[in-house]
Amino acid sequence: MSERNLSGSIALTKLTHVMMEKKGKTGMIKGIFIPIELNALETKDDAVYLPIRVTAKDETDSYRQNGFISKSVKRAKKWSEMTEAEKEAEKALTPILGNLKDFSMVGGNDAAGAASGPVGEDDDLPF
Numbered sequence: 001m002s003e004r005n006l007s008g009s010i011a012l013t014k015l016t017h018v019m020m021e022k023k024g025k026t027g028m029i030k031g032i033f034i035p036i037e038l039n040a041l042e043t044k045d046d047a048v049y050l051p052i053r054v055t056a057k058d059e060t061d062s063y064r065q066n067g068f069i070s071k072s073v074k075r076a077k078k079w080s081e082m083t084e085a086e087k088e089a090e091k092a093l094t095p096i097l098g099n100l101k102d103f104s105m106v107g108g109n110d111a112a113g114a115a116s117g118p119v120g121e122d123d124d125l126p127f
Contacts, residue, residue: 004056004102004104005102005103005104006054006056006066006067006100006101006102006103006104007100007101007103008069008098008099008100008101009098010050010052010069010097010098011097011098012032012034012097013032014095014096014097015034015039015050015071015095015097016034016035016038016039017032017033017034017035018032018033019031019032019033020032020033036048039071040071040073040093050071051071051072051073052069052070052071052072052097053069053070053071053072053094054067054068054069054100055067055068055069055070056100056102060102063099064101065099065100065101066100066101066102067099067100067102068096068097068098068099068100069096069097069098069099069100070094070095070096070097071093071094071095071097072094073090073093073094
């Protein structure tokens with residue numbers, strides 16, 4: 001199995017949150033408050049976890065992304081058994097939190113944008 005180097009980020013502000021400033025020892029500190037229950041976060045051994053689902057694709061999309069990270073929740077029913085209203089409610093609970101780029105890919109699928117062909121001496125660079 002080949003190694004893949006994926007990079008991405010999670011937009012915490014897509015969760016239910018409040019941005020705030022509180023006084024700290026060295027002055028005002030800007031932070032984010034994320035309610036545990038409202039976001040269906042999991043707690044275990046004095047730690048809080050955000051369950052996620054990662055979808056990785058072999059091909060890049062139109063934004064040069066190779067997949068996405070979404071919030072994961074335990075479903076009461078299978079997707080095929082849900083009504084349209086239940087599906088819409090599920091989508092609200094499982095937002096896409098970020099995207100992934102695969103920096104280990106080479107050739108035409110390279111996330112850094114490889115040239116599609118040879119560049120002549122008189123041609124401008126493609127980047």
